[in-house]
Amino acid sequence: MVTTYTYQTSEKVIRLVQVTDPHLFKDEKGELLGINTLASFNQVLTEIRQSKFDYDFVLATGDLVQDSSDEGYLRFCTSVKSLKKMVFWIPGNHDFQPKMFDILNQEHGNISPLKHILLGKYWQILMLDSQVFGVPYGQLGQYQIDWLQSKLRDYPERYSLIVLHHHILSTNSAWLDQHNLRNSFDLAYVLGKSSKVKGIVYGHIHQAVDSQWQGYKIMATPSTCVQFRPDSNNFALDIVQPGWREIELHDDGRIETRVKRIQHASFLPNMLSEGY
């Protein structure tokens, strides 16, 4: 059984696009806190297609569907098909994994179920499942920890990018930080055994973060729908626009990255919403 996606290239830079937390619904008019999530997701994808960034792959980092519906997952598949690039995905706290696996693993042509990606000669991507069924916080189970450890051990010469849904760094928002990755200590312990881990990218917090943790580059990315206001202890929405992230993996281990937000449409949430 093939468990690794191998991308052969002699390019010195591998380029990725991350989209996260689309929260699609069964109903194409479905809204999350006042934003039509299918419309905002499709606008993000449209602007990615219109951008000059010549990327190789897409990483979709969870909360793809809000209401566990077949239709939501099928809408995700239909929408990302327009990018004409291979899409790799992980679950978020809102995803219903049996259905997600079932539908995304059907033959869509450009959606891969694989979680281990070898890119050219210099990099690997490790996509982790941090979902704990039925709760919003995250945890890496023993299988995930062991899997991560084995891949880092098996490819010691490669730089690694770690991808998961839940956040590691505090957002200075108590309401959101209670839903963080609970065992980041275990993650740090495993990553610490390799000297080649360069970055960690996640979604979940619906806001942009570019920071450092334990010497790793930390990248959090705006949702393709609703945005949460940073540094707010109580639930609060932000009026900044939906977005995505560009990531460039260089052959010397450097990561260059930037967050992009939509420019050609405007999505405003219901600012009177009191919870999520």
Ligand SMILES: [Fe+2]
């Ligand atoms: Fe989300």
